[in-house]
Amino acid sequence: MSRDAVDASPSTSDAFFAADDAYVPRTALEKASRGQNFLLERWNAREKRNTDDDASSALAKTIVVVTSGGTTAPLERTQVRCVDNFSSGTRGARLVEELVARADVETVMLRREGSCAPHERIVIESATMSGESARVGRPSHALDALELVEGGDELRAKAAHRDATVRALRGVEAERDRLTVLTFKTLYEYLALLKATCETVEAEACRRGGRAVVVLAAAVSDFYVPWRDLPEHKIQSSAHTEVGLELTLKPVPKMLGEIKRVWCPSAFVASFKLETDVSILADKARQSLSRYGLDAVVANELTTRYDHVTIYTADGASKTLRRSDDPAVAGVEHGASSLDGQIVHELLRHVQSA
Amino acid sequence: MSRDAVDASPSTSDAFFAADDAYVPRTALEKASRGQNFLLERWNAREKRNTDDDASSALAKTIVVVTSGGTTAPLERTQVRCVDNFSSGTRGARLVEELVARADVETVMLRREGSCAPHERIVIESATMSGESARVGRPSHALDALELVEGGDELRAKAAHRDATVRALRGVEAERDRLTVLTFKTLYEYLALLKATCETVEAEACRRGGRAVVVLAAAVSDFYVPWRDLPEHKIQSSAHTEVGLELTLKPVPKMLGEIKRVWCPSAFVASFKLETDVSILADKARQSLSRYGLDAVVANELTTRYDHVTIYTADGASKTLRRSDDPAVAGVEHGASSLDGQIVHELLRHVQSA
Structure with missing residues (x-):
């Protein structure tokens, strides 16, 4: 060199x-x-x-x-x-x-x-919560959510992981x-x-x-x-x-900056900004917006990033989104009740209402 | 520094x-x-x-x-x-x-x-062989071996992956x-x-x-x-x-060298030696044996490492092991028909017959 x-x-x-x-x-x-x-x-x-x-x-x-x-x-x-x-x-x-x-x-x-x-992630997280694989010492994988039906060669999802497994399999179907x-x-x-x-x-x-x-x-x-x-x-x-x-x-x-400038000028471009110091997060997010000509920056702090984020947009506005506190949806969060569902909804709202 | x-x-x-x-x-x-x-x-x-x-x-x-x-x-x-x-x-x-x-x-x-x-590996490899996930563009995961029973919330292994999935689940059971x-x-x-x-x-x-x-x-x-x-x-x-x-x-x-010298002197210690140049493999394996006081070195060449290996032992002997050519066992290889089953058998033979 x-x-x-x-x-x-x-x-x-x-x-x-x-x-x-x-x-x-x-x-x-x-x-x-x-x-x-x-x-x-x-x-x-x-x-x-x-x-x-x-x-x-x-x-x-x-x-x-x-x-x-x-x-x-x-x-x-x-x-x-x-x-x-x-x-x-x-x-x-x-x-x-x-x-x-x-x-x-x-x-x-x-x-x-x-x-x-x-989708696979959903089943692994469900299996991890039950802690079964931890008894062997290894991280969970999707097979931990399954069991063999006694005396046969058929299998099924364990009761605790049924909802997660069905939701994940429907997702895998939709991926196609x-x-x-x-x-x-x-x-x-x-x-x-x-x-x-x-x-x-x-x-x-x-x-x-x-x-x-x-x-x-x-x-x-x-x-x-x-x-x-x-x-x-x-x-x-x-x-x-x-x-x-x-x-x-x-x-x-x-x-x-090349994305909006050259590769796809008519796209709506959003990036994520992760910081460990929450006091500089808003400034850093707004700087990214203008420096790279982005449409939105999703700002999140390391330890709370799955609980709340703030979306800064090119029009000067900002909006904080939080995951639902409802314990009924905490297990298999999805759609409007999940933080990521809200992020998707918010970003698409800017595009699809235009 | x-x-x-x-x-x-x-x-x-x-x-x-x-x-x-x-x-x-x-x-x-x-x-x-x-x-x-x-x-x-x-x-x-x-x-x-x-x-x-x-x-x-x-x-x-x-x-x-x-x-x-x-x-x-x-x-x-x-x-x-x-x-x-x-x-x-x-x-x-x-x-x-x-x-x-x-x-x-x-x-x-x-x-x-x-x-x-x-064990999870067995299902992923089986799913990969069927090439379904490749249609989406992603690597296979264990969920690709499963399907929802039509009109219900029950699931089953797809026919092509049933043997692999059952074998893997039995393995996960035995892990405990x-x-x-x-x-x-x-x-x-x-x-x-x-x-x-x-x-x-x-x-x-x-x-x-x-x-x-x-x-x-x-x-x-x-x-x-x-x-x-x-x-x-x-x-x-x-x-x-x-x-x-x-x-x-x-x-x-x-x-x-510390393993036999200090940490577990009475153990049988085998290491793997991987090379891309097969002409130096035997010498390198024998060198490792004496330099580190090992009991066995399993020598393998990068491109053929899942087809055959040679085990060099401290008594000066060597033995080449090959995976079975029988196409009937090629799909779900296991035990004596698999190369890894033979490696395990060969290493344990030295220990358990002693």
Whole structure:
């Protein structure tokens, strides 16, 4: 990583995404392109089905993109090692569940490999609450909600997890028609996929006479190694037994402003702002709004982020949303009673009433 | 990370694990200690149950420890960022499934958080083969193997996944009596937990008149930042916009030799050796055997690792094991027909025939 290596902050998004392997590897661009084709094929197939059948289930006019999870910054091209940042993807998964439950939107999820899965999450959380897997010492998985019917090879949901399991399975059913998931792992893949998806969704929403909405819930790396600066093979531990391993990571160019400016100008773009210091949260949220030309910023504080959030909008307004205190809905929260249902409703209200 | 920071390679395991926060944080030692207590409580409860009932289900004399997954090297004490290494934990999960299926052993799994879960894996792989979730674009999860019975709130396994789901649920049942899982994420947690577990299992196997077996399938980081050298808080991206982020990682002290030398001298210890170059594999495996005083090394090549492996033992012998070619067992491989079943059988043969 010498001084004559590539500049870490290319002045334009075009330079960053150029197919010359300087900042982003060609493989990430190709993966984004495959994702784009997959999305278009699904839309085509759905349109054909609608034409073949009656037209009662017309294509949704609103297309929502939700990003979820963290990104990795590889330290080797073969990607044995990487710098990772913590994000479970729970917020993104919850938002997607609420979106998939609505017939008036179509959802595209950009999901970090291995992060929290919509709908499966509901069953895992239900199983975790009962604490059964904790007796073995391991985290819960979906099988913990099930049991074999005695003396046979049939299975059923355990009584305590029946509601959660049925709700989750209905969600998995609905995913088939209303959700497309595109996965990423590295920062390169994420940025290339976000650009390709934004451009595709903008055009399609426009074609349908509707609108695109981009909800940025992913936690994106602040630092990375430009592709051209990466060693090809696994860094050998034997070559670094004395001084250890020296690494230099460059700042990731800010792409948030590119979304409204270039990739999907007519979209409604909302990002999440997470802070641990609540006193600076409002200012930081308003700064993001103007700096990146966003339509909304959902501000949340780390410890209370599943209890309440405040949405700041470009018109200068703000609105605080709280999860229901009703214990009857606390177990299997969903729709208007859940905080994420309210966030979805509030963001879509700005778009669909326009 | 200045030159006068702590030496990265303390000369003794005692210095490395000293409770002075130099190399390993106190929290990792405390977590290991809690894991140790959890293990002892489970054994006590089982022993009491055996005394209360008849004594038909006596405690297994052989206790096997399996390590699984990769480890992270944190870059901040608050652990927003870390260096990670790739390992899905599939090998460890498969070995644990085979061990849990046997009544003659008790298993302790040291599992990286979020890595492959024994038994759940079987259902996910079955669902992946049917390719249904691929239509949405996401990876499979266990719910993909299930469906709602039409017109009702009952569920069942889809026909294609019935065998896999039933086998997995029987495995989850058996986990309750035969498996204890202790989880780790960081390298610090892994090393502290491995030491505590080895010591505890050695003593318990001895008390039962049996033997401890340690199977090291985890991929451990080669580099880390000693705890004393870590910044307390999240590294601010704003402070590194010019030159970027400079990091120095130190080599991780080799602990493999400590297992037989200090932590559990009477155990049978087997480690895995993975290479991409098959021509150096045998030599590397034999080197590991003598260098760390191991009893067995399971050598495998990256692309064929689920098809065949060679086990090198301290007596100079070697034995190649292959998965069954019988297509009838290829779908839901298990026991003697599976490669992992054979590995388990072969390792235990050395111990239980002695």
